Amino acid sequence: MLHIYKDANEVSHQLAEWITSLIERTLQNQDGFTWVLTGGNSPKQLYELLSTSPYRERIQWEKLHFFWGDERAVPFEDSRNNARMTFEALLNKVPVKKEQVHIMQTDLAADAAAFAYEKILHTYFPSGNQTFDLVLNGMGDDAHTLSLFPGSPAIKEQEAWVTSFWLEAQDMYRITLTAPVVNLAKSVVFLTFGANKANALQHVLEGPENIELYPSQLIQPQSGELHWFVDEAAAGGLKDKTSGNQS
Numbered sequence: 691m692l693h694i695y696k697d698a699n700e701v702s703h704q705l706a707e708w709i710t711s712l713i714e715r716t717l718q719n720q721d722g723f724t725w726v727l728t729g730g731n732s733p734k735q736l737y738e739l740l741s742t743s744p745y746r747e748r749i750q751w752e753k754l755h756f757f758w759g760d761e762r763a764v765p766f767e768d769s770r771n772n773a774r775m776t777f778e779a780l781l782n783k784v785p786v787k788k789e790q791v792h793i794m795q796t797d798l799a800a801d802a803a804a805f806a807y808e809k810i811l812h813t814y815f816p817s818g819n820q821t822f823d824l825v826l827n828g829m830g831d832d833a834h835t836l837s838l839f840p841g842s843p844a845i846k847e848q849e850a851w852v853t854s855f856w857l858e859a860q861d862m863y864r865i866t867l868t869a870p871v872v873n874l875a876k877s878v879v880f881l882t883f884g885a886n887k888a889n890a891l892q893h894v895l896e897g898p899e900n901i902e903l904y905p906s907q908l909i910q911p912q913s914g915e916l917h918w919f920v921d922e923a924a925a926g927g928l929k930d931k932t933s934g935n936q937s
């Protein structure tokens with residue numbers, strides 16, 4: 691479902707409300723809520739909103755379990771580390787305990803970190819049939835999501851839930867969830883805005899399938915929901931802007 695709002699500010703506010711309501715609804719029927727966070731710049735305002743009134747009070751933080759969609763294999767102290775950004779924007783400001791938070795361990799070798807993370811995920815989701823309550827994703831202007839970059843080996847992974855690889859262009863290892871585990875989630879939400887995303891968004895949503903070039907096309911939940919929260923600038927190239935709720 692496509693949700694188009696005026697600008698980045700409005701997208702962030704609407705998504706803060708949407709996520710808070712999803713958490714409230716879900717926790718009426720179950721005891722915990724598993725949520726995959728994304729790095730990048732786009733979610734910063736959303737995270738900050740969630741850590742303040744009125745969202746902060748509505749969320750039962752002690753029932754949440756946090757995971758990450760991908761990580762740059764640099765120390766937690768490095769400003770490029772995705773988990774670090776999330777702590778600064780959100781997790782340091784809300785009442786969550788260490789045991790609720792599962793970061794990808796960048797003090798290990800990247801392949802060992804991927805293996806360790808996969809083990810944690812299988813403990814949470816032993817049946818292997820359904821995974822997270824919510825996966826929040828960003829999308830790059832090259833149509834990557836998570837660390838599923840065009841042409842990267844990670845986009846071919848069919849079995850493993852977590853993988854790692856050397857990303858030459860950025861001179862670093864990446865650790866990432868794969869499409870198979872994300873596609874078992876109950877809800878997947880993409881948050882993206884800005885005119886620089888318009889071309890990628892048009893190809894991902896309306897172009898012919900070309901996973902190598904537009905890896906975000908890999909994300910198609912098997913039985914869960916898929917939502918795109920975008921602004922008018924990012925939606926600028928779409929021919930069909932009606933496939934969902936719009937403001």
Ligand SMILES: O=C(O)[C@H](O)[C@@H](O)[C@H](O)[C@H](O)COP(=O)(O)O
Binds near residue numbers: 760761772827836
């Ligand atoms: O570690 C990362 O780089 C991210 O997890 C990545 O997948 C991100 O979500 C996109 O690159 C969009 O980033 P922006 O929100 O900054 O455009």
